[in-house]
Amino acid sequence: MKEIFTDLYNKVLEFFTKTEEKESSKNVARNRLKLVLMQDRTNLNPQLLERLRGEMIELLSKYVIIDKELLELNFTPEDEQLALMLSIPVIRAKNEEEIEETIKAEDEQKAKIAKLLEESQNEDESASEEENDKDNEVAGTDEKVEDSDVKNIEESEELEKVEESENDCLEETDNVESSDGSVSERKFHSGGQLKKSKKHKSKNKETRKEENNSDVQDDNKPSYIVDNGNVSSYIVTNEGNMSEERK
Amino acid sequence: MTGKVLVITSGKGGVGKTTTTANIGTALAKAGNKVVLIDTDLGLRNLDLLLGLENRIVYTIVDVVEERCKLKQALVKDKKNPNLCLLAAAQTRDKTAITGEQLKSICEELKEDNDFILVDCPAGLEQGFENATAGASEAIVVATPEMSAVRDADRIIGLLESKEHIKKYNLLLNRVRPNLIKTNDMMSVEDVVEILSCDLIGIIPEDTGIITSTNKGEPIVNDEKSLAGQAYQNVAKRIMGQEVEFLNIDEPKDIVSKIKAFVLKLLKKESK
Numbered sequence: 001m002k003e004i005f006t007d008l009y010n011k012v013l014e015f016f017t018k019t020e021e022k023e024s025s026k027n028v029a030r031n032r033l034k035l036v037l038m039q040d041r042t043n044l045n046p047q048l049l050e051r052l053r054g055e056m057i058e059l060l061s062k063y064v065i066i067d068k069e070l071l072e073l074n075f076t077p078e079d080e081q082l083a084l085m086l087s088i089p090v091i092r093a094k095n096e097e098e099i100e101e102t103i104k105a106e107d108e109q110k111a112k113i114a115k116l117l118e119e120s121q122n123e124d125e126s127a128s129e130e131e132n133d134k135d136n137e138v139a140g141t142d143e144k145v146e147d148s149d150v151k152n153i154e155e156s157e158e159l160e161k162v163e164e165s166e167n168d169c170l171e172e173t174d175n176v177e178s179s180d181g182s183v184s185e186r187k188f189h190s191g192g193q194l195k196k197s198k199k200h201k202s203k204n205k206e207t208r209k210e211e212n213n214s215d216v217q218d219d220n221k222p223s224y225i226v227d228n229g230n231v232s233s234y235i236v237t238n239e240g241n242m243s244e245e246r247k
Numbered sequence: 248m249t250g251k252v253l254v255i256t257s258g259k260g261g262v263g264k265t266t267t268t269a270n271i272g273t274a275l276a277k278a279g280n281k282v283v284l285i286d287t288d289l290g291l292r293n294l295d296l297l298l299g300l301e302n303r304i305v306y307t308i309v310d311v312v313e314e315r316c317k318l319k320q321a322l323v324k325d326k327k328n329p330n331l332c333l334l335a336a337a338q339t340r341d342k343t344a345i346t347g348e349q350l351k352s353i354c355e356e357l358k359e360d361n362d363f364i365l366v367d368c369p370a371g372l373e374q375g376f377e378n379a380t381a382g383a384s385e386a387i388v389v390a391t392p393e394m395s396a397v398r399d400a401d402r403i404i405g406l407l408e409s410k411e412h413i414k415k416y417n418l419l420l421n422r423v424r425p426n427l428i429k430t431n432d433m434m435s436v437e438d439v440v441e442i443l444s445c446d447l448i449g450i451i452p453e454d455t456g457i458i459t460s461t462n463k464g465e466p467i468v469n470d471e472k473s474l475a476g477q478a479y480q481n482v483a484k485r486i487m488g489q490e491v492e493f494l495n496i497d498e499p500k501d502i503v504s505k506i507k508a509f510v511l512k513l514l515k516k517e518s519k
Contacts, residue, residue: 016510024431030438033394037401037442 038082039075049073056086062102065091250281250361252354253486254383256407258399260370262391263421266457266466268367269297270476271387273466274483276331280362283322285334285353287379288369289344292336298325299464300333309337312349318356327469342374347381354382363486372406380407386416387448392423392434401443417448419482424453425497449482451475452496 053073060066067089074085094102255268265288272284285308286294295301306321311334318334325331334353337344350366357364368379380386386407390400400418407413420436427433434442436450454475460467467476468483474496481491 013514016507016514026428026431026434026438029394029434030442033397033434033442036394036398040398040401041405 035075042082044075060088062094062106063099064088064093067091248281248358248360248362250358250364251385251486252358252364252366252383253385253387254366254368254380254413255387255389256368256376256379256403257370257389257396258372258403259390259396262389262396263451263457264370264389265293265297265367266461267387267389267419267421267451267479267482268365269294270466270468270479271483271486272331272363272365273298273325273328274468274480275363275365275486276325276328277468278483278487279330280487281330281360282363282365283332283334283357283361285350285357285364285366286336287345287350287366287375289336289375290338290341291369292338294367295323295333295335296464297461297466298331298333300325300335301464304333304335307335307337308350308353309340309344311353312345318353342369342378345378347378350378351382372402376403376406380410380413384412384414386413387419388416388445389419389421390439390443391421392428392436392439397434397439397442404443404445416445418443418445419449419451420447421451422453423450423496447493448485449478450493450496451478451482452494 053071056073057066057068057071061068070087070089072085072087074087076083076085255264255271257264265286268284268286272282276282284294284298286292287308288294289309292307295304300323303323305323306316308321310316311318311321321334322332323335325333334357354364354366364382366379366383369375388400388403388407390396404416407416418440420439423436424433428435436447440447452474454467454473456467456470456473457475460470460473466479467473468479470476474494478494478496481494484491
């Protein structure tokens with residue numbers, strides 16, 4: 001008998017307090033609106049975000065093996081500001097040899113591209129072509145390789161012609177030498193730092209930062225810091241810095 | 248006399264810019280100010296309908312700009328209040344028929360013998376918005392507590408901020424429904440103000456009287472009993488520089504919610 005009464009009491013109570021607990025669509029609206037307004041105000045469009053994501057994957061996969069499919073890059077409101085949240089599912093860190101390998105491969109690629117760039121600059125249509133190259137570089141490594149390969153074939157004939165003119169030839173060799181020098185220097189530099197980062201995993205972020213700074217050298221390119229609690233990453237936009245570096 | 252030029256804008260359509268213009272204008276005129284309302288929504292004019300002046304329009308703003316008539320000839324006097332005039336938009340032309348500079352010089356001329364010039368801005372961000380804001384020194388941003396309206400209002404506020412001649416802008420929250428806010432189904436006034444971080448100049452409750460008043464061509468401020476009318480009256484007072492408290496727009500409760508509130512009160516007492 002007592003049970004029936006308590007049950008009844010609870011039901012009555014539930015009826016009268018129901019509206020208070022109802023999930024409010026107002027809060028949903030407010031939160032959605034806050035986010036969308038922050039995006040509107042920052043002018044960050046999906047294309048840019050996608051590019052950022054692509055470059056970030058590229059950079060991160062230099063040091064760790066990550067699940068590219070699950071990598072998330074999102075905006076979240078934090079207090080009054082808009083935070084760029086990056087969630088990186090790490091499968092495992094690369095070992096030193098692997099890192100050395102990727103860096104080596106990348107540097108070789110860069111040097112190759114830079115060389116081609118320098119050469120193409122000396123040509124008549126250089127101005128327009130250079131821009132295209134830069135754009136392609138930013139678009140991603142895959143394209144980079146293809147692009148340079150294709151260019152290699154296309155321009156090999158033209159390059160010979162260019163090399164015949166004395167002034168151009170001198171400039172070229174100078175540039176190539178300097179680029180080689182900087183490459184080897186950087187290799188050594190980054191290698192040393194990476195040892196450190198293996199020992200102190202907590203300092204990973206800083207070492208990565210340094211590494212990347214040395215990569216960009218004196219370039220005043222904008223950089224983004226993305227922080228997601230314990231997983232952090234640092235990204236440098238390297239739009240066209242390869243060619244500028246060697247000028 | 249140097250009048251104030253206010254633009255009533257919103258970005259989104261259908262939030263009540265024209266209704267607001269008609270009502271604030273009427274309220275200001277009723278308080279003894281000389282007021283001119285300018286409809287800049289070329290091709291989609293409606294301010295004349297809300298004022299019930301659609302049959303009296305001879306010349307429009309385009310006629311003034313193209314010098315087919317003098318500015319004074321184009322001003323249509325209100326039926327009830329001789330202090331209130333309308334400069335109607337052309338119905339057959341588009342937004343490019345006038346420029347911001349032209350509207351600005353019209354405003355300058357009207358400033359000389361009027362207290363307030365209210366410019367009804369068309370929806371959107373293009374030429375129409377540029378024109379309407381060109382001559383104004385203050386703006387009223389109309390929004391409803393809905394996501395799309397608030398988002399558009401935010402865009403408009405951003406644009407207004409970039410205009411140096413706009414010294415001040417305030418938010419007018421229209422079509423507020425207190426009952427929905429109470430059940431947490433509509434963003435509250437505080438929410439919108441917080442999101443837009445903009446000072447309020449008025450809270451207008453949703454009122455079915457607006458529909459009937461539009462049907463009759465008579466602004467709702469003329470109806471002393473209407474809550475929306477009173478709210479508009481208060482906005483006019485604030486524009487005139489008076490400090491008026493915001494109206495209590497709580498709707499009368501229906502019987503079920505009354506009983507619920509009563510029982511809740513009892514339960515709270517008991518638990519204490």
